[in-house]
Amino acid sequence: xxxxxxxxxxxxxxxxxxxxxxxxYSDRVSQSFFWYRQYSGKSPELIMSIYSNGxxxxxxxxxxxxxxxxxxxxxxxxxxxxxxxxxxxAVNLGGGYNKLIFGAGTRLAVHP
Amino acid sequence: DTxxxxxxKYLVTQMGNDKSIKCEQNLGHDTMYWYKQxxxxxxxxxxxxxxxxxxxxxTVPNRFSPKSPDKAHLNLHINSLxxxxxxxxxxxxxxxxxxxxxxxxxxxGTRLLVL
Numbered sequence: 001x002x003x004x005x006x007x008x009x010x011x012x013x014x015x016x017x018x019x020x021x022x023x024x025y026s027d028r029v030s031q032s033f034f035w036y037r038q039y040s041g042k043s044p045e046l047i048m049s050i051y052s053n054g055x056x057x058x059x060x061x062x063x064x065x066x067x068x069x070x071x072x073x074x075x076x077x078x079x080x081x082x083x084x085x086x087x088x089x090a091v092n093l094g095g096g097y098n099k100l101i102f103g104a105g106t107r108l109a110v111h112p
Numbered sequence: 113d114t115x116x117x118x119x120x121k122y123l124v125t126q127m128g129n130d131k132s133i134k135c136e137q138n139l140g141h142d143t144m145y146w147y148k149q150x151x152x153x154x155x156x157x158x159x160x161x162x163x164x165x166x167x168x169x170x171t172v173p174n175r176f177s178p179k180s181p182d183k184a185h186l187n188l189h190i191n192s193l194x195x196x197x198x199x200x201x202x203x204x205x206x207x208x209x210x211x212x213x214x215x216x217x218x219x220x221g222t223r224l225l226v227l
Contacts, residue, residue, distance in 0.1 A: 032213045043218040097168050102155040
């Protein structure tokens with residue numbers, strides 16, 4: 001069983017719409033959760049991090065965490081063509097070594 | 113003002129050769145990592161060093177040997193390269209280890225192609 005699962009997509013949304021990206025994880029001891037954005041041919045860059053149940057908002061981005069359901073999501077409001085990228089969900093299991101487990105990523109395509 | 117840098121950016125080589133990739137960070141971080149991203153874009157950790165000490169050593173062929181001369185540098189040496197080693201190798205760093213909320217910052221990647 002994969003430890004971090006994401007729908008590979010592509011998720012296609014029109015410009016201005018809300019894009020909803022989902023991620024589930026298998027290990028209940030997971031402590032912190034990260035969303036990275038990766039443009040084609042580039043390195044991953046951090047978009048959001050979340051550690052507690054509930055919502056966390058930063059500009060057009062909202063991360064949502066539900067530890068009971070082992071589910072974390074990223075909402076992108078007012079999607080722009082520049083948001084087109086692969087979004088990687090990463091989970092830190094804790095345990096002292098800061099080890100991140102990544103999902104395979106969801107490709108988002110925002111069309112004008 | 114590059115935070116995490118890697119050299120070379122591209123590496124094309126023949127099977128059986130030995131090659132090295134270098135990584136440097138100027139963020140003052142204590143912990144550095146090597147990740148491999150395969151053709152399906154799956155990013156997987158290989159090694160982590162905290163202040164020159166190896167702390168994460170995933171199931172990786174022993175042809176891969178990391179070395180950290182100081183906490184700002186982490187190198188990866190690969191012996192007897194195989195076709196399956198073709199991938200993008202990312203270096204990353206974070207402030208400390210042991211803190212689950214620490215963000216990891218990635219370098220630009222080294223694209224390795226083994227022919």
